[in-house]
Amino acid sequence: MKAKDLAKPGTMLSRRSFIKAMGYSLTGLIGLTNTPRGLLNQTSYNTGKPPIIGPSKMSYVVLPDTQYYCSHNNGIFQRMTQWIVENLTTYNIKMVLHEGDIVNDPTRIRQWEVAKEAIDNLDRNSIPTLLSLGNHDAVTIRNPIDFRRYFPVSRYSVLEDRLRSISEYGTYEGHPENAYLKQEVGKHNFLYLTLEFAPRRSVVEWARKVIEKHSHSFVVVVTHLFLYHDGSLSGARHPHNASLYGLTDHYTGEKLWEDLISRSSDIKVVHSGHHVNGPYSAVREGHGVNGNRVSQQYANYQDMYNGGDGWMRMVTVDMETWESKVSTYTPYGDEWSSDPLENFNVNFDRWVS
Numbered sequence: 001m002k003a004k005d006l007a008k009p010g011t012m013l014s015r016r017s018f019i020k021a022m023g024y025s026l027t028g029l030i031g032l033t034n035t036p037r038g039l040l041n042q043t044s045y046n047t048g049k050p051p052i053i054g055p056s057k058m059s060y061v062v063l064p065d066t067q068y069y070c071s072h073n074n075g076i077f078q079r080m081t082q083w084i085v086e087n088l089t090t091y092n093i094k095m096v097l098h099e100g101d102i103v104n105d106p107t108r109i110r111q112w113e114v115a116k117e118a119i120d121n122l123d124r125n126s127i128p129t130l131l132s133l134g135n136h137d138a139v140t141i142r143n144p145i146d147f148r149r150y151f152p153v154s155r156y157s158v159l160e161d162r163l164r165s166i167s168e169y170g171t172y173e174g175h176p177e178n179a180y181l182k183q184e185v186g187k188h189n190f191l192y193l194t195l196e197f198a199p200r201r202s203v204v205e206w207a208r209k210v211i212e213k214h215s216h217s218f219v220v221v222v223t224h225l226f227l228y229h230d231g232s233l234s235g236a237r238h239p240h241n242a243s244l245y246g247l248t249d250h251y252t253g254e255k256l257w258e259d260l261i262s263r264s265s266d267i268k269v270v271h272s273g274h275h276v277n278g279p280y281s282a283v284r285e286g287h288g289v290n291g292n293r294v295s296q297q298y299a300n301y302q303d304m305y306n307g308g309d310g311w312m313r314m315v316t317v318d319m320e321t322w323e324s325k326v327s328t329y330t331p332y333g334d335e336w337s338s339d340p341l342e343n344f345n346v347n348f349d350r351w352v353s
Contacts, residue, residue: 048336048343050316050327053092058185059316060095060192060220064299065273066118067104067136068307070111076310076332077118083331085125091314094165094185095192096122099273099299100134100224102147107139112150123155126162132194133177134224134274135245141197142247144177151176172206180210182217188319191217191266197224198242198250204260211264218317218348219267226253226270227298229278233257240275257286257296265290268348269315269324273300280304280311281328281341295346297326309333313342322348 053059061084069077084093098119103111122129131151138144153176156169165183172178177196182189191214196203211219225242228234234253236243242250251259253272261267265288275298282298301308310332316325328342329335337343 048327048329048338050091050314050325050336053090053316056186056320057092057316057318059091059093059314060097061093062222062271062297062299062313062315063096063098064308064312065099065101065134065302066115066308067101067111067134068302069118070102070114071104071108072307073110073114074306076306076308077114078121079331080310080312081118081121083329084127085121088125088127091316093127093314094183095181095190096127096129097192097194097220097222097271098129098131099222099271100132100197101136101273101302102131102134104136106137106144106146112146116150119151123158126159128159128163128166128181128183128192129155130179130181130192130194130222131176132222132224133196135197135240137197141245142200147177148175153179156181170210172203178203178206182214186319189214189217191219193219193221195221195223195256198245198247198252199223199256200249201251204251204256208260208264211266215266217266219264220269220271221261221267222271223256224272225274226256226272227282227284227296228253229275229280229282229298229300231282231284231298233284233296234272234275238275239277261294261296262286262288264288265292267294268292270294270296271313272296272298275300276303279341281339283341283344285346293346293348295324295326299328299342306332311337324348 066077102115105111119129133144133147137147153171160166160169166181167184168182170180180193182191225234228238261270280301284296286294288294299313301311310330311328314327323345325345328337
């Protein structure tokens with residue numbers, strides 16, 4: 001049963017109602033750990049709206065799978081990016097990340113044009129935007145021709161020229177599906193890293209070297225396939241796993257956690273999407289081998305009416321206390337979610353700048 005089967009046309013489906021209808025436990029999806037170190041300091045807020053931004057706070061926005069906005073051409077993707085432009089100062093938004101599956105059918109030029117129109121709005125307004133490659137974004141996943149054509153690496157060089165906050169960018173083998181942006185916010189360094197769908201071993205090794213080179217940065221990773229919608233790490237047992245797409249050299253979410261994510265004390269957050277037919281959001285909080293906290297967040301609303309109803313994620317970080325407030329908002333419905341899977345905070349108390 002899909003989300004759209006649980007709602008009447010023209011209505012928004014409550015994430016809480018969906019989870020209950022599907023038989024999932026809210027508490028069972030919050031505070032899960034990857035190691036037996038116990039639960040983290042993750043607290044839900046009574047209101048979904050983020051706090052007023054002060055001089056010590058910055059935000060970044062995460063766009064979940066937008067594929068149906070592009071195939072339906074319903075204007076919601078454009079509305080989402082326009083809201084970001086209009087609220088850039090209000091929430092001190094410094095970066096936008098996309099979880100992948102930008103389009104639904106990579107052979108349809110019009111879908112790429114719709115996506116480009118939405119992303120171009122961010123580019124025109126000099127808002128750094130890092131895009132992840134989803135399985136729907138390429139006919140051949142290891143050779144995503146149209147993804148590279150519509151969102152080339154040259155976008156990052158332009159940003160570096162325009163914005164003093166972007167101090168460096170880099171790619172693996174010169175392609176945008178594996179790339180990073182380094183950003184200076186106040187006295188602190190943030191490193192945003194995107195990894196291809198089910199990354200190859202060589203890509204994971206490249207990512208490790210990038211993170212080591214920029215040690216003591218606040219590292220945020222975005223990749224399309226990592227966390228399953230029940231809060232577990234994605235693996236071969238899950239539907240829509242990477243092997244179904246003909247990939248042999250690839251990392252599952254389980255392997256990526258074991259070999260890369262958990263081994264770096266600088267990685268703070270991992271964002272992913274991809275999976276369907278379950279809860280729209282899941283959170284897994286784990287400790288790396290150095291005792292650092294890692295918030296792993298899944299969000300994908302494509303099964304809702306209108307391809308997702310415009311829901312997107314915003315993470316606000318207090319650079320004095322390193323407490324992070326996670327909020328979820330839709331400019332299409334002008335609503336902040338109060339669901340505890342979409343509205344909570346995590347304190348990264350082990351990070352040292």
